[in-house]
Amino acid sequence: xxxxxxxxxxxxTLTDPYEGxxxxxxxxxxxxxxxxxxxxxxxxxxxxxLEQSFMEYYGFDKKTAQKAIKYYREYFEEKGMxxxxxxxxxxxxxxxxxxxxxxxxxxxxxxxxxxxxxxQYLQIxxxxxxxxxxxxxxxxxxxxxxxxxxxxxxxxxxxxxIMVGDRKFDIIGANKNKINSIGVLYGxxxxxxxxxxxxxxxxxxxxxLLQLL
Numbered sequence: 001x002x003x004x005x006x007x008x009x010x011x012x013t014l015t016d017p018y019e020g021x022x023x024x025x026x027x028x029x030x031x032x033x034x035x036x037x038x039x040x041x042x043x044x045x046x047x048x049x050l051e052q053s054f055m056e057y058y059g060f061d062k063k064t065a066q067k068a069i070k071y072y073r074e075y076f077e078e079k080g081m082x083x084x085x086x087x088x089x090x091x092x093x094x095x096x097x098x099x100x101x102x103x104x105x106x107x108x109x110x111x112x113x114x115x116x117x118x119x120q121y122l123q124i125x126x127x128x129x130x131x132x133x134x135x136x137x138x139x140x141x142x143x144x145x146x147x148x149x150x151x152x153x154x155x156x157x158x159x160x161x162i163m164v165g166d167r168k169f170d171i172i173g174a175n176k177n178k179i180n181s182i183g184v185l186y187g188x189x190x191x192x193x194x195x196x197x198x199x200x201x202x203x204x205x206x207x208x209l210l211q212l213l
Contacts, residue, residue, distance in 0.1 A: 003180075003213055005156045006097065007147060009165035010108040010115055011046050012187030014090050015122065020076065020083030021046050028071035034058065046188045047167035049109050049134070049141040066138065081118050087186065089206035094127040096210055103154070106131040107146045107163065107173075129154070143173030151177060162200070164209070165189075171197035182212055 011017045022042040029036050036042060045053045050072060054065040097104055104127055108115050112133030119125045132150050134141040140149075147163060150156065163174035166187025171194060174181035183199035185191055186206060194202070201212050 003102070003160055003162045005103045005105070005154070005161040006213060007105045007107040007150060007161065007163045007179075009047075009163075009167070009170045010106055010110060010118070012166035012189070013164055013170075013184055014106070014124070015084050015086055015118065017046060017084045018043065020080035023083060024072045024076040024080040027075035028054075028068045029058070031071045032064075032068070043188055047109070048169060049138075051138060051141075069138070076114070081114055082121060084118055084122070086122055086124070087206050091124060093206060093209050093213075094124060097213065098127055102213070103156075104128050105150050105154075106133070107143065107150055107170075108133045109141050109143055109146065109169065110134065111136050143169045144176040147173045147177045147179070151179070162213070164203075164213075166194075168193050168197045171199045174199075182209070184209070 008014050022039055025042050025045050026036060041057060044057060050069050051065045054060045054068045060068060094104065106115060106119065106128055110133050112131060113136060115131050115133040119131060130150060132146050140146065151161065158179050161179045163170055163179055163181045164184060165171065166184045167189040171181045171183055175197060180200035182201045182203050183194035184203045186204065203209055203212055
């Protein structure tokens with residue numbers, strides 16, 4: 001299949017945000033006198049909406065989770081968003097896709113304002129037609145809705161569009177919008193997690209992306 005339109009997740013797909021996100025979560029938890037030493041647990045925050053993660057992993061109610069997000073953003077805005085690295089080889093992929101006249105987009109559950117700043121900081125904004133993300137007020141966070149907004153805004157055809165992501169939420173969103181997907185295994189989702197949602201393809205390494213696309 002010749003995919004003309006490629007939607008990329010951000011965290012765990014284009015970039016490795018481990019340091020920035022885990023430090024931001026630790027900062028927020030400390031405000032509630034929770035000292036979390038298990039970094040493996042904190043890795044689970046990479047990908048899903050923050051409210052969902054604080055409620056699922058720490059038993060916060062909705063109001064407390066919203067307060068935790070406020071604290072998280074205090075650190076993230078000042079330091080965390082810049083503690084973020086492009087995966088090796090990603091810029092080469094984006095360059096070649098642009099040369100091939102592919103339309104590239106970002107579809108992330110991260111607030112759009114932060115995603116845009118990260119993309120600018122990493123100097124890769126030139127490769128993307130559009131960045132779609134959630135709202136700061138906690139709305140528009142479902143990947144299904146974010147993907148749909150890109151499809152509708154640019155009138156993209158389903159059969160020439162594909163979603164690339166590392167977590168099940170990316171694959172679920174693609175399936176609900178009836179587009180194909182690539183589950184990348186170099187990010188933060190396991191093969192078992194992704195396989196339950198049946199991505200169209202799996203990708204073990206960044207250098208495999210070009211072959212699939």
